[in-house]
Amino acid sequence: MSSQSSQPSRSARPLPPFDPGDPLGIDDLLDPEDLAVRDTVRDWSARRVLPEIADWYERGEVPVRELARELGALGALGMPLEGYGCAGSSAVQYGLACLELEAADSGIRSLVSVQGSLAMYAIHRFGSEEQKQRWLPGMAAGEIIGCFGLTEPDHGSDPAGMRTHAKRDGSDWVLSGRKMWITNGSVAGVAVVWAQTDEGIRGFAVPTGSPGFSAPLIKHKWSLRASVTSELVLDEVRLPADAVLPGATGLKGPLSCLTHARYGIVWGAMGAARASFEAALEYAKTREQFDRPIGGFQLTQAKLADKAVELHKGILLAHHLGVRMDAGRLRPEQVSFGKLNNVREAIEICRTARTILGANGISLEYPVMRHATNLESVLTYEGTVEMHQLVLGKALTGLDAFRG
Incomplete structure (x- = not known):
């Protein structure tokens, strides 16, 4: 076979122009669905967030509930999760969405991350079928906002030392303790709260309207100002037995x-x-x-x-x-x-x-x-x-x- 070919060699083909916005040609790694997800979130961010974000940041206020419903309509809440109204997107597509949201503002990406990757993910992976049916469809639509209570005033990097505890009282659980630096806390309809029990650390899906639950807003922040940050206070919050997430025991x-x-x-x-x-x-x-x-x-x-x-x-x-x-x-x-x-x-x-x-x-x-x-x-x-x-x-x- 001749070493000469009538076809031009790859090295002889004209190179694409250099793109300052994508100098390594990373877009070549993305398939059309990836690009469609990215462009949809980018367009929404440009239209909905960028014109307002400086004012939201300066005032320290953001219309979380309104934005959550819009993000739910985009399919951006709980993106990689399957079923219950979730998009079932790939991890790459979810990552691209996070990139575009944080290009607008970290607070907007935090809203989506806490909703989907923490609160919804915990219920989806560790919750009962009844818990999934109760919470996830509304959360995926942005009608219910979730928060995730793990960090405490005295226990951040070492959550094993948490002081929030839950004790059995008959068939009920009674939760007491405090959580700190909780994104979405003051606007949430459900809080996934982790607490010490006699069985080890357990997670609970806590309706935020429960007696004894409060979520005061944390003010005077110089960072993440376009994000709702709260303390969670649990003062003998009584929950039924089916509030505990059955699939998780311990820090894992x-x-x-x-x-x-x-x-x-x-x-x-x-x-x-x-x-x-x-x-x-x-x-x-x-x-x-x-x-x-x-x-x-x-x-x-x-x-x-x-x-x-x-x-x-x-x-x-x-x-x-x-x-x-x-x-x-x-x-x-x-x-x-x-x-x-x-x-x-x-x-x-x-x-x-x-x-x-x-x-x-x-x-x-x-x-x-x-x-x-x-x-x-x-x-x-x-x-x-x-x-x-x-x-x-x-x-x-x-x-x-x-x-x-």
Whole structure:
């Protein structure tokens, strides 16, 4: 067979143009359904959130119930879950949705993550069929908002030490305790609350109208201002026996929920980073100093190049983890890898973008400082930097550094 071919070699084919918005050609990894999901959420965010978000952030108020119903109509609540009105989307599609939502604001992505990846996921995976039928269809539609009560005032990174407890009283359960930093708490119709029992840590689906339950709003935040954050107070809340989630005993239940939510953060953080990077890139091409655009100076180009590398590496990492999740091969340690890297790099991208915008970088006319302050919360919740470092350290060495 001749080594010569009448067909042009692959190397001789014309290359596609370089796309500054997708310099690595990551879109080539996405199928048409992935792109359709991404574009639908992107269009909704541009139409519904971006025109209002600076005002919501400045006022510290957001129309959560209205947005939840709209997100439910999009199919964005409980996306990867099957049945009960949920979309049954792939993990990659859910990740793309998180990226686009957080490109608008971390608070909007948090609304979706807590609703779907924590509250709905807990009921879907660990709840009884009756609990699933009672709660999930309304939650998928955004008619019922859920929250997830694990963190306490004195127990964040070490949930095993939680003080919230539930005791049996005849056939009932009686819950007492406090939970802190709870997204959606003050607007929720159901709270998934984790508590110590004589049988170990158990989860409960708590109707928020139950006597003894209250969810005071946490105010005076400088981060995630376009998000409802609350304390949950349970003062001898009496629940029937069927309120307990039958499929979970011990910490594995809530921790598996956190793994699911952390996966969304791996994608979402890159949305905040992308929005900030794009704002800085556009600014650098139009802002003039010394008689030319600042994007023409070497130092500015170095900043843009370095942060483009980290941004798109982070998106590639998120996609890789999504493919593994869809294949049933994603380990919690790998999610820690993604959360640790992507949130940390996203903050640095935002900070560098702020320097390119100069004084304008602190203005709400641009998204950069809003994303940077939001990411300070994202860096802490669902596991701090230090906790994910120790998760990876244990996985790498086989030695547990959590307890001395």
